[in-house]
Amino acid sequence: MPTDKPALLLLIDDLPASSMARLRERFELYTASPGPGWGAALDAAAPHVRAILVKGGIVAVTDDDMARLPHLGLVSCLGAGFERVDLAAAKSRGIAVTNGSGGNSECVADHAMGLVIAVMREFRAGDLAAREGRWQDGFPSPPRVSGKTLGIAGLGRIGTALARRAEAFRMPVLYCNRSPRDGVPWEYVPDLETLAHRADVLVSVLPGGEATRRLIDRRVLEALGPSGYFVNVGRGNAVDTDELVRALASRAIAGAGLDVLDTEPAVPAELAALPNVLLTPHVGGRSPESADATLELAIGNLLAFHAGEPLQNRVA
Numbered sequence: 001m002p003t004d005k006p007a008l009l010l011l012i013d014d015l016p017a018s019s020m021a022r023l024r025e026r027f028e029l030y031t032a033s034p035g036p037g038w039g040a041a042l043d044a045a046a047p048h049v050r051a052i053l054v055k056g057g058i059v060a061v062t063d064d065d066m067a068r069l070p071h072l073g074l075v076s077c078l079g080a081g082f083e084r085v086d087l088a089a090a091k092s093r094g095i096a097v098t099n100g101s102g103g104n105s106e107c108v109a110d111h112a113m114g115l116v117i118a119v120m121r122e123f124r125a126g127d128l129a130a131r132e133g134r135w136q137d138g139f140p141s142p143p144r145v146s147g148k149t150l151g152i153a154g155l156g157r158i159g160t161a162l163a164r165r166a167e168a169f170r171m172p173v174l175y176c177n178r179s180p181r182d183g184v185p186w187e188y189v190p191d192l193e194t195l196a197h198r199a200d201v202l203v204s205v206l207p208g209g210e211a212t213r214r215l216i217d218r219r220v221l222e223a224l225g226p227s228g229y230f231v232n233v234g235r236g237n238a239v240d241t242d243e244l245v246r247a248l249a250s251r252a253i254a255g256a257g258l259d260v261l262d263t264e265p266a267v268p269a270e271l272a273a274l275p276n277v278l279l280t281p282h283v284g285g286r287s288p289e290s291a292d293a294t295l296e297l298a299i300g301n302l303l304a305f306h307a308g309e310p311l312q313n314r315v316a
Helices: 017-026 038-045 063-067 087-092 105-120 123-131 157-167 192-198 218-224 241-249 288-307
Strands: 007-010 028-031 051-054 074-077 096-098 150-153 173-176 201-204 229-232 255-258 277-279
Touching (some): 007 038, 017 028, 028 038, 087 096, 105 201, 105 277, 105 288, 150 192, 192 218, 218 241, 241 255
Parallel strands (some): 007 028, 074 096, 201 229
């Protein structure tokens, strides 16, 4: 049936009904899911769509996919991730790529601060002790959080929000970026090894992609030291997981809190077996408020694209 709503190819199959309803109000939806029917679904949408909505850190959008969609002008990524979108191909084809950075920043910062507290104060061990009737018996005396030095790898929106939370705990904040940030009160450290050496707890908010792959390696973890803690709410592939497992098992570092893994959704058995790691299943950015903000940002970019207006959060 003819419609005056712009067509949208949706490459996400786990949106809640309320989000789907918001999209249907504004767009004529076509869908595709990875699997045997992928190519046929793209071909069916090809005559109609000029824009894609995808979780670009999870579902790949390749040069071949773009070639099947001759009218494509925008790949809008729901959420911050875009590393599985072929940016070089998009650029060569004149296709804009945007992401949802900022929509869940406050929520991820909350989660990161929660992991810092939970790992340093050994909430996992304390919960188990209480459930097993070991009321303080044999329970360690973990360090306090307040006053400890926080090192942040990647001072973007999430890192900045985390730093502000840490200030409430009187934590000196250090950060490492590709270059110093203007207008922030925290100390810049030029390399990750030095940052880890000076920090009591190192939090990675690094993005994914080849540029950051395994930047958190043996030398960084060894610099953090046996009294240091590591938290990751960025991307799993920024960490050498084998070296992290080794550091935790040997107590080369004291503990870790991980919301992301480079193997996700699979959790390596040797990691899961360690008592000094706390795992959450990549839910740091999940909340009703974050979902609303992220979807609204994506919808705004999609509508702006069809209206010929400037796009927010353009990454290519």
